[in-house]
Amino acid sequence: MSHWIILPVVLPAMIAPIIGFMMRHDIVLARVTSTVGSALLLAISLVLVSMAMDGTTHIYRLGDWPAPFGIVLVLDRLSALMVLLTSVLAFMVLLHAMATGWDDRGRHFHALFQFQLMGICGAFLTGDIFNLFVFFEILLIASYGLMIHSGGRDRMRAGLQYVVMNLAGSTLFLFALGTLYASTGTLNIADLAAKIPDIPADEAGLVRVAAMLLMIVFAVKAALFPVQFWLPATYANAPAPVAALFAIMTKVGAYAILRIHTVVFGPGVAGTEGMIDAWLFPAALVTIALGAFGVLGAKRLMSLISFSVIGSMGTLLVAVAAFSPIATTAALYYMVHSTFAAACLFLIADLVVSRRDGDSLTPSAATVQNGLFAAIFFAAAIAMAGMPPLSGFLGKLLVLDALRDPGVIGWAWTAILVGSLLTIVGFARAGSALFWKSTAVEAPITETAETAAPNFATPAQVTPVMLTLAVLVALSVFAGPVAGYLEQTSVQLFDRSGYISAVLAPGGEG
Amino acid sequence: MELLVASAIGTMTAGGVYLLLRLRTFPVILGLALLSYAVNVFIFSSGRLAIDMSPILSKYGEASYTDPLPQALVLTAIVISFGMTAVLVMVSLGAFLEADTDSIDIDQTETDEDVAK
Numbered sequence: 001m002s003h004w005i006i007l008p009v010v011l012p013a014m015i016a017p018i019i020g021f022m023m024r025h026d027i028v029l030a031r032v033t034s035t036v037g038s039a040l041l042l043a044i045s046l047v048l049v050s051m052a053m054d055g056t057t058h059i060y061r062l063g064d065w066p067a068p069f070g071i072v073l074v075l076d077r078l079s080a081l082m083v084l085l086t087s088v089l090a091f092m093v094l095l096h097a098m099a100t101g102w103d104d105r106g107r108h109f110h111a112l113f114q115f116q117l118m119g120i121c122g123a124f125l126t127g128d129i130f131n132l133f134v135f136f137e138i139l140l141i142a143s144y145g146l147m148i149h150s151g152g153r154d155r156m157r158a159g160l161q162y163v164v165m166n167l168a169g170s171t172l173f174l175f176a177l178g179t180l181y182a183s184t185g186t187l188n189i190a191d192l193a194a195k196i197p198d199i200p201a202d203e204a205g206l207v208r209v210a211a212m213l214l215m216i217v218f219a220v221k222a223a224l225f226p227v228q229f230w231l232p233a234t235y236a237n238a239p240a241p242v243a244a245l246f247a248i249m250t251k252v253g254a255y256a257i258l259r260i261h262t263v264v265f266g267p268g269v270a271g272t273e274g275m276i277d278a279w280l281f282p283a284a285l286v287t288i289a290l291g292a293f294g295v296l297g298a299k300r301l302m303s304l305i306s307f308s309v310i311g312s313m314g315t316l317l318v319a320v321a322a323f324s325p326i327a328t329t330a331a332l333y334y335m336v337h338s339t340f341a342a343a344c345l346f347l348i349a350d351l352v353v354s355r356r357d358g359d360s361l362t363p364s365a366a367t368v369q370n371g372l373f374a375a376i377f378f379a380a381a382i383a384m385a386g387m388p389p390l391s392g393f394l395g396k397l398l399v400l401d402a403l404r405d406p407g408v409i410g411w412a413w414t415a416i417l418v419g420s421l422l423t424i425v426g427f428a429r430a431g432s433a434l435f436w437k438s439t440a441v442e443a444p445i446t447e448t449a450e451t452a453a454p455n456f457a458t459p460a461q462v463t464p465v466m467l468t469l470a471v472l473v474a475l476s477v478f479a480g481p482v483a484g485y486l487e488q489t490s491v492q493l494f495d496r497s498g499y500i501s502a503v504l505a506p507g508g509e510g
Numbered sequence: 511m512e513l514l515v516a517s518a519i520g521t522m523t524a525g526g527v528y529l530l531l532r533l534r535t536f537p538v539i540l541g542l543a544l545l546s547y548a549v550n551v552f553i554f555s556s557g558r559l560a561i562d563m564s565p566i567l568s569k570y571g572e573a574s575y576t577d578p579l580p581q582a583l584v585l586t587a588i589v590i591s592f593g594m595t596a597v598l599v600m601v602s603l604g605a606f607l608e609a610d611t612d613s614i615d616i617d618q619t620e621t622d623e624d625v626a627k
Contacts, residue, residue: 151604
């Protein structure tokens with residue numbers, strides 16, 4: 001049995017308490033430990049990807065109990081990809097948080113950060129749906145702490161809303177799990193996938209209820225209409241590096257929909273056939289529209305970016321709703337892209353906002369490095385809006401290409417294309433207000449302005465933003481190989497019998 | 511007994527949802543606590559209700575047993591919801607001390623004015 005699979009969970013779980021208890025007063029030591037931990041996680045996830053590359057589904061039995069009785073961790077191409085995505089993003093966000101000093105503006109940033117990584121990696125790796133709930137709670141409880149990191153009136157109140165919203169979501173998750181267990185007698189994902197197709201359609205009422213409840217829970221995480229309303233307040237008020245890390249949190253919801261509603265309630269299951277996509281598709285379309293209108297109407301930079309995240313989740317879920325291998329390939333590509341695009345926007349926004357008077361979209365005195373910031377913001381904005389040459393264009397192109405069915409094409413193409421146009425207009429307006437008109441505003445001569453040295457961004461502060469941009473560039477340059485890997489990923493995801501037999505194999509590869 | 515358990519779950523859920531929709535933090539916390547009680551009983555009953563049966567396989571003869579898994583699940587759920595309620599109380603206390611109000615919704619016009627200043 002290969003122990004590599006459990007390491008992304010165990011490593012942060014060991015590092016976090018050590019930082020929390022032993023280095024709570026020493027920020028330098030905490031920074032070094034946290035960086036080493038994140039670098040190790042990155043190395044581990046590269047090993048996991050190389051393990052999953054050959055297409056086998058690796059199983060790790062916790063406590064060595066065979067599958068339907070014990071909890072298993074499952075590593076296939078999809079979970080390896082998601083863990084890699086998490087660790088790369090986390091490393092860049094950590095560099096930014098340390099360079100800008102965000103981690104020193106409150107207590108326990110690094111401990112919470114590691115616990116957050118533990119929860120996210122665990123949620124991607126687990127093969128048991130109750131265990132998924134537990135990892136959701138771990139990542140949520142860490143995110144509550146990160147969200148209200150460094151405090152402040154608006155942040156605390158937005159954080160309270162975020163906590164209440166997610167606690168209600170967790171309760172709903174438990175109701176769904178109870179219903180699912182009552183009707184099938186198992187909570188192992190592979191075992192569920194093996195049992196649910198045998199339930200005849202007219203007796204599957206409870207299973208349908210459970211599938212729909214799970215859909216709502218994951219929709220809360222993925223910020224899908226009509227449960228998207230927590231996201232703008234949360235992301236706009238969270239510390240910027242935390243908001244950048246939260247770019248992966250919405251993807252956890254999208255991953256859970258992909259995993260559960262493809263493997264368990266997937267195509268060909270009599271009881272739930274056609275029910276999920278019938279709801280998911282229109283909801284995703286409305287989400288795109290909401291995101292686009294929000295970008296157009298936002299008065300603050302941070303909420304503008306938050307709404308663009310909602311719009312990108314809509315585009316992603318429109319592709320997911322097709323539940324076909326081709327559309328899933330497009331969705332996965334767009335998922336990787338939109339994670340880094342959102343992170344890049346939040347990080348550059350942090351550099352800009354911390355050097356001006358608040359983050360409202362009104363002209364105020366230009367920052368010292370106006371040109372550099374404007375160039376980075378421009379690149380990140382065209383990536384998010386889906387303009388060539390960056391990967392957003394390729395991602396949207398793949399999504400559009402995959403949605404060619406006669407019943408789908410009209411709605412999907414209209415929503416995505418008009419949504420992109422509105423997003424471009426919104427970003428253009430924001431960029432010109434922030435960077436262009438600002439050059440015309442004279443800096444108010446105050447005592448602080450005279451005494452304070454010009455607030456240059458150090459190379460260490462700009463590097464993480466550049467790294468996220470570099471990932472976006474690499475994603476478009478190497479789009480062919482990446483899409484090849486993702487294509488095999490979605491083929492593996494839709495191979496339900498392969499997943500079931502790998503997980504439930506009596507003695508097999510462990 | 512089924513009627514009793516089912517109506518108890520239903521009543522607690524209804525009360526929890528009602529309290530969850532209130533505007534002040536204290537009723538909302540109570541509502542979430544009620545909801546978590548309801549869901550705990552619900553999970554417990556998802557393994558079928560049984561009287562006088564242990565959740566252990568007996569090696570002496572054919573004694574019937576009840577499903578142990580929901581009991582393990584509900585234990586996990588209780589611990590998690592207990593911890594989450596504690597976190598929620600601390601966060602709402604922090605928000606109350608910072609903002610001097612325990613209203614749960616963010617007054618949008620107020621924050622916009624703050625931004626404009």
